[in-house]
Amino acid sequence: MPWEKSFNEDEAVDKAMKVFWEKGFELASLADLIARTGITRGSLYNAFGGKEQLFIKALLKYDKENRRAMLAELEAMDDPKHAIAVLFDGIVNETIADTEKKGCFIINTVSELATHGEEVNRIIHNGIREFEAFFRRCIEVAQARNDIPKNLDPAATAKALLAMVVAIRVLGRGVFDKSGLTTIAGQALRLLD
DSSP: OOOOOOSOHHHHHHHHHHHHHHHHHHHOOHHHHHHHHOOOHHHHHHHHSSHHHHHHHHHHHHIIIIIIHHHHHHHTSSOHHHHHHHHHHHHHHHHHHOTTOOOOHHHHHHTTGGGSOHHHHHHHHHHHHHHHHHHHHHHHHHHHTTSSOTTSOHHHHHHHHHHHHHHHHHHTTTTSOHHHHHHHHHHHHHTTO
16 A cells, blocks of 8 residues: 655645754754654655755755745845845844844755755755855946946955855854844945945
8 A cells, every 4th residue: 555645745844944944954863853843754754755855855945935035025126235235134133033043044054065965065056156146136237227336346246245144144143143243234235335
């Protein structure tokens, strides 16, 4: 008799995502995943193939619901310089509100890339490149509108802005307080002047 799923796969992925986001891939045990999702070990393997495959589904879910959704909303704004300011304000506010100090699931995964296979590496690299490309497009559009100086190198500035997003996400996990994070965001915006 074939195996039948007795749980909602999307809900299980969402619950697993929270475990991986809080603990990281290495520290999230199968016992943690089973306890949080409420599914059995056999069901986990039958539905997802294993811990790495479940991690990939969780990472893709986070990426779609967070990074991609946020960038799409910001790209829709008519003022690219304002969109960058809104992004930094949002990241600082979200980081401060994160009482569990989870940070960003994508940025957290960057530190674990060596433990993952090709697919996780591809997801992370694509996400980081798309984030950087968002900054570059914003800068180029703002330069065309004379809102940002023309002598600013869009590619180099996009990389610097991305690095400051990473800094806020990492340092906001307990090293910097609101003042420190706000200072980083302010310096990021000064790059555009």
